[in-house]
Amino acid sequence: MTAAAVLRAVDGPLTVEEIELNPVGPGQVRVRLAAAGVCHSDLSLANGTLRQPLPAVLGHEGAGVVVETGPDVTGVAPGDHVVLNWSPPCRACWYCAAGEPYLCEHADDARAVPFASTGGEPVFAGLGTGAFAAETVVGANACIPVPADLPLAEAALLGCAVLTGVGAVTNAAGVRPGESVAVIGLGGVGLAAIQGARIAGASAIVAVDPAPEKEGLARSLGATHFRTPSAGLAKEIRALTGGRGADHAIECVGRGETIRAAWSATRRGGTATVVGLGAAQDPVPLNALEVAYYARTLRGCMYGSTDPAVDVPILLEHHRAGRLDLAALVTDEVDLSGVGEAFSRMRAGRGARTLVRF
Structure with a gap:
């Protein structure tokens, strides 16, 4: 069981509940989250501007540590620090072959498949990542390894705000x-x-x-x-x-x-x-x-218009050289119970990024 902020109805409250993650399957990994940014796209999912199966755990700008891998996983291993990629390319469709992985035909596939349950009820992952949870299960292709010396709270911002x-x-x-x-x-x-x-x-x-x-x-x-x-x-x-x-x-x-x-x-x-x-x-x-x-x-x-596997290392170079300030983007920090408050600040136009720390 893992704690998560669950949305059960459009424009409804997010409630912190215990959910049971699905077993890690082929090509999947389980990630223990360290931090997740609260993005306007999360608010758009919550208020129905963007469609999302419910109940759902929102959050897509996350970073954490791989704690388990399923069969057929390459590229990441338990103990690796990773940033979550909410739009993982398949590398095989027309758009990926054309050099436009950010338009991949299969990037949204994980959104339609439950990643957890509560009381026997299936729970979906917002944008396929479900980062407003202490742990999540995602495809290995949704994990971008980052150096272990990079603070994971800063790394989380790379997953959406900075890449975008x-x-x-x-x-x-x-x-x-x-x-x-x-x-x-x-x-x-x-x-x-x-x-x-x-x-x-x-x-x-x-x-x-x-x-x-x-x-x-x-x-x-x-x-x-x-x-x-x-x-x-x-x-x-x-x-x-x-x-x-x-x-x-x-x-x-x-x-x-x-x-x-x-x-x-x-x-x-x-x-x-x-x-x-x-x-x-x-x-x-x-x-x-x-x-x-x-x-x-x-x-x-x-x-x-990024390929995170290519662009995240470039952004890390800028960060290490002092050209890119990640910490300055964070104006508020909360725990899971504070995501609703972060949405309220966003609606009012206050602050920049709110960071959920686990």
């Missing part, structure tokens, strides 16, 4: 030295994107968030300017970028209005990259004239 934020800048947008970047939304992903823009050598980095108290942290991580959302935001960003607009806008909120703001803040010929996962019922207003006239690119970005 930095990857959006370096992989999806392809920001080059000297280009300007606007980052809209300063949660964990947005703050990671700011660091990614600085690492990429961006000249002007404009951080945008409705919470003024985030300015200091944003600037400490690389932002050169800070603005709060307003009707005149695009004009303000043009004034900071030679009158043209940002070469790149990175949207980390997932709302129609902020995607539109990112588009409007981008120069003619620039690129707006959407990272935030929004609701299917939330449209993005564009008119037919501006699409051609501004010659901008509006593109989506899933999981930072």
Whole structure:
């Protein structure tokens, strides 16, 4: 038995319960969690914006220690420190063969299969990982080994916020030295994107968030300017970028209005990259004239367009060299009973990443 925060109904409370993990099967491993970040995608699963079979243990940004392996497992062994990959590629489908493992056809397979039970009732793992539990069972391909000297609380952030934020800048947008970047939304992903823009050598980095108290942290991580959302935001960003607009806008909120703001803040010929996962019922207003006239690119970005097996070692190099600050992204720490409170802070736009420590 293991303690877990269980969601039983859409928009319902998360209750800490004892669940029984399924036996470790072929190609699977059992991981004892050390820490898990609370991501906006967890909130989207909880409130029904993203579909998730229930009851479920949410949490997908986790790190811990392998304690058991099943048959046919290679690459990890008991005692290994690992980061969980909530979108593990199969390496065999069309997308994987095309060099786009972040779009793998089978990345979501584990979401539909119970990983535990309680009172005989099956329990599903949020995004296939179930990291809001003291222990979880995942596929071995969902484990990314990390050095044992890296604090696991920091390693957990690599599993989503940092891979997604930095990857959006370096992989999806392809920001080059000297280009300007606007980052809209300063949660964990947005703050990671700011660091990614600085690492990429961006000249002007404009951080945008409705919470003024985030300015200091944003600037400490690389932002050169800070603005709060307003009707005149695009004009303000043009004034900071030679009158043209940002070469790149990175949207980390997932709302129609902020995607539109990112588009409007981008120069003619620039690129707006959407990272935030929004609701299917939330449209993005564009008119037919501006699409051609501004010659901008509006593109989506899933999981930072990363291959975690390749990109996590690169991020670790940046971290060891002092270019990437992981600890600064954590503004609150809780135990399992505090996940609901973390959701409330997220709804209110307070703080960056909340970390669940086990």
